[in-house]
Amino acid sequence: MARKIAVTYEKGGCGKTTTAVNLAAILALKYSKKVLLVDLDKQAYSTSYYIKDCRDIENTIYEVMTGRCEPQQAIISTPYKGLDILPSCRRFREIETHLMMMTRRQEYLLSSSLEPIEGSYDLIIFDCPPSGERIKENALTASDFVILPLIPDDFALPGLIQISEEITEIRRFTNPRIKVLGVLITQYENNLNKRAYTQAFKSQELLPVFNTVIRKNTKLSEAINHHKPIIEYDSRSNGAADYLSFSEEVINLINKEDEK
Ligand SMILES: Nc1ncnc2c1ncn2[C@@H]1O[C@H](COP(=O)(O)OP(=O)(O)OP(=O)(O)O)[C@@H](O)[C@H]1O
Ligand SMILES: [Mg+2]
Numbered sequence: 001m002a003r004k005i006a007v008t009y010e011k012g013g014c015g016k017t018t019t020a021v022n023l024a025a026i027l028a029l030k031y032s033k034k035v036l037l038v039d040l041d042k043q044a045y046s047t048s049y050y051i052k053d054c055r056d057i058e059n060t061i062y063e064v065m066t067g068r069c070e071p072q073q074a075i076i077s078t079p080y081k082g083l084d085i086l087p088s089c090r091r092f093r094e095i096e097t098h099l100m101m102m103t104r105r106q107e108y109l110l111s112s113s114l115e116p117i118e119g120s121y122d123l124i125i126f127d128c129p130p131s132g133e134r135i136k137e138n139a140l141t142a143s144d145f146v147i148l149p150l151i152p153d154d155f156a157l158p159g160l161i162q163i164s165e166e167i168t169e170i171r172r173f174t175n176p177r178i179k180v181l182g183v184l185i186t187q188y189e190n191n192l193n194k195r196a197y198t199q200a201f202k203s204q205e206l207l208p209v210f211n212t213v214i215r216k217n218t219k220l221s222e223a224i225n226h227h228k229p230i231i232e233y234d235s236r237s238n239g240a241a242d243y244l245s246f247s248e249e250v251i252n253l254i255n256k257e258d259e260k
Contacts, residue, residue, distance in 0.1 A: 002036070002121040003254060005181070006143040010159035012130035015149040015186035017041070018220055019243075020127035021049045023147075025229030026247040028082035033122040036075065038114075039088035040139055041129035042095075047087040050078040052227050054087065062092045064113050071117045080229070084121075099134040106134065107174045111142035140167065141174040145254065148207065149184040149214075152197030157204075164206050181253050182210040184246060189216050212246040214239070 007020040024037040038061060039046045048054050059074035064086070075084050099106045114124065126139045140146065148163060150156045160183065171178050185198055202209050215238045223233035230239040 002118045002124045003145065004124045004126065004143045005145045005147060005250075006126045006128055006139040007147045007149065008126075008128035008136060008139060008163070009148050009150055010162055011150070011155065014151050015184070015214065016130075017045045017049070017127050019147065019149045019184060019186065019214070019246075020125050021046050022220075022229050022231070022239075022243040023247055023250065024123075024125045025080055025083055026231060026243060027123055027125075027251070028080055029229070029231065030244070030247070031251055032082060034082050034084075034120065036084050036086060036117070036121045036124045038086040038124060038126050040092075040110075040126050040135055041088055042090055042092040043129070044088040044090070044092075046127040047085060047089070048227075049224060050080075050083070050085055050227060051076060051087060054089070057087050057089065060087045060089045060092065062089060062095060065095060065109055066098055071114055075117065080232075096132050096134050099138070107137050107141045110135075110138035114142065136166075137170070137174075140170045140178060143175070144177060145179055145181045145257075147181050147184055147250070149186045150201075151187045152185050152194055152201055156197070156201070160201075160204075160206065179257065180207050181250060182208045184210050185213040187216045188213040210246055210249050212242055212249055214242045214246065217242070 007016050009016060020037060024035050027033045028035040037046055059069045063069045064071050064074050075086050077084050128136055128139050167178060183201060185201060188194055198213060217237055217239035219234045219237040220230055220239040223230050226233050230243055234240060
């Protein structure tokens with residue numbers, strides 16, 4: 001059965017999509033895992049990251065979650081071996097209303113919608129949106145693990161406290177198995193300010209923090225326009241080195257959990 005990982009955080013623009021698309025590709029290409037990247041954002045950035053022309057996509061996560069098609073009919077293979085994507089689209093903005101209208105078990109809709117394909121993958125990665133409480137709740141309910149990318153600044157700690165409280169509630173009410181793999185510091189720059197914040201996050205005891213920090217690296221933004229994971233776009237960049245090191249930490253943590 002696939003292990004499921006939610007990449008989420010309270011704030012926009014902190015590297016969720018960059019982390020989800022690159023982690024998914026590295027797990028497929030370097031670790032030979034069968035990976036499904038699920039785009040849960042109506043902006044569909046991770047979909048357009050790997051699918052050059054999205055205009056002809058008929059079935060998406062919206063159709064899957066609203067019962068209009070089976071997940072198998074929506075999943076698209078990418079040019080990268082082992083990496084498939086369950087795309088999103090603008091229609092997905094209506095999912096919050098759909099979930100609100102459900103009278104029973106709305107937190108479990110994503111989880112139950114993906115059941116038919118779970119056995120076909122080693123890992124399923126959810127790229128979560130910056131807003132949308134109900135879809136985030138669905139992603140956390142469906143997941144075994146959570147990764148929290150954040151930019152080390154003044155706003156990060158209140159966000160971290162909030163998500164930590166949310167995860168505690170999820171654990172209590174809908175998903176007792178959920179585990180935070182770690183906070184991932186992104187867009188790191190080697191200056192006094194960022195060093196101090198990074199140190200502060202690494203020494204807090206609320207949530208675990210990955211040893212790897214993702215440095216600010218323009219190659220990561222450039223790679224988007226080429227629709228390639230960073231390890232294919234520029235394997236010698238800092239972005240590639242950092243995401244490889246982070247992915248190794250992820251694999252080691254998951255293996256450790258599996259051994260328990
Ligand atoms: N380490 C980095 N170095 C430089 N640029 C980065 C880095 N990580 C992300 N970016 C850039 O920052 C922008 C926001 O990143 P990304 O889309 O991954 O964030 P997000 O959390 O998914 O945003 P949203 O909340 O809108 O979904 C993008 O243009 C991306 O290319
Ligand atoms: Mg995003």
